Amino acid sequence: MADQWDDTRVQRWLGQSEGIDRQLAPVTDALFAAADLQGGERVLDVGCGHGPTTRLAARAVGRGGSVTGLDLADAMLRAAAAVPPGPEAAPIEWINADAVDWDPVGSGVDPHHVVISRYGVMFFSDPVKAFTNIRASAPEGRLAIATWAHRHRSDMFEVPLAAALDVMARRGVAVDPPEPDEGAFSLCTAQRLTDVLTEAGWSEVDTVEHGAAMVIGGGTDIDTAARAGLDLGPTRVVTTGQPEDLRAEVIEAIADAYRSHLTADGHVALGGTFLITTASA
Numbered sequence: 001m002a003d004q005w006d007d008t009r010v011q012r013w014l015g016q017s018e019g020i021d022r023q024l025a026p027v028t029d030a031l032f033a034a035a036d037l038q039g040g041e042r043v044l045d046v047g048c049g050h051g052p053t054t055r056l057a058a059r060a061v062g063r064g065g066s067v068t069g070l071d072l073a074d075a076m077l078r079a080a081a082a083v084p085p086g087p088e089a090a091p092i093e094w095i096n097a098d099a100v101d102w103d104p105v106g107s108g109v110d111p112h113h114v115v116i117s118r119y120g121v122m123f124f125s126d127p128v129k130a131f132t133n134i135r136a137s138a139p140e141g142r143l144a145i146a147t148w149a150h151r152h153r154s155d156m157f158e159v160p161l162a163a164a165l166d167v168m169a170r171r172g173v174a175v176d177p178p179e180p181d182e183g184a185f186s187l188c189t190a191q192r193l194t195d196v197l198t199e200a201g202w203s204e205v206d207t208v209e210h211g212a213a214m215v216i217g218g219g220t221d222i223d224t225a226a227r228a229g230l231d232l233g234p235t236r237v238v239t240t241g242q243p244e245d246l247r248a249e250v251i252e253a254i255a256d257a258y259r260s261h262l263t264a265d266g267h268v269a270l271g272g273t274f275l276i277t278t279a280s281a
């Protein structure tokens with residue numbers, strides 16, 4: 001099932017983007033190691049959001065290369081375009097499109113050498129169609145993408161969700177938590193990635209699992225981390241639209257749960273399991 005990126009969700013992401021970016025540093029490092037970008041290459045960043053990995057790619061390939069950031073949320077792209085990538089970086093073109101409907105050949109986009117994505121490819125309404133279009137934009141290229149492993153493998157999602165469900169159960173609020181392999185977790189196994197990418201025409205699909213401690217909110221005090229935890233994936237889904245007093249109680253419950261996950265410098269760190277998948281066109 002597709003997971004909507006409506007304006008409310010986009011604005012919430014933008015409001016927390018600096019913390020999210022620090023939180024996802026281990027994912028970024030693994031993704032760029034797998035992508036192995038070379039000077040002068042043409043890179044496509046799919047579901048680029050506000051562009052942190054797009055700008056990194058632009059610096060990695062340098063002035064002789066070029067980079068395209070593709071996203072369906074116009075507000076994300078406006079935020080992305082407002083930040084220059086740096087003096088030695090490749091130029092960046094921002095394209096506002098749904099990857100499922102995008103026609104790179106018909107719209108005259110020059111072929112790319114490398115496709116990258118940090119969590120921008122799990123929300124497609126038709127994944128095979130989207131990855132087919134993406135492949136058409138890099139007909140002789142390679143791909144490196146980061147997706148979440150099955151949600152049950154990541155305490156960073158399970159711990160705040162359990163705290164929220166506990167509060168709601170105590171209050172007698174009935175909720176239906178999202179399935180652990182849907183939405184942001186829709187490409188959560190090597191088999192699923194191989195099936196989708198192969199059907200879309202990609203070959204040599206290889207998925208490597210990584211685990212890392214993710215610093216929630218990017219390194220903040222426990223209460224700020226708990227508010228960030230409220231907005232994490234499934235916890236956001238079950239608490240959206242609930243009364244403010246219930247949401248406040250959930251934040252307190254998340255803070256309590258986080259107390260046993262403090263680092264020496266007082267930040268909250270929980271395990272996240274993610275997949276880095278590479279493929280050839």
Ligand SMILES: C[S@@+](CC[C@H](N)C(=O)[O-])C[C@H]1O[C@@H](n2cnc3c(N)ncnc32)[C@H](O)[C@@H]1O
Nearest residue numbers: 005047048049071072073098099118119120123
């Ligand atoms: C989890 S965010 C990741 C953003 C960015 N890659 C990052 O790491 O900060 C997912 C992004 O995918 C975009 N997205 C979702 N579905 C899409 C689609 N069908 N086509 C293009 N972009 C999409 C969303 O608008 C959002 O910006």
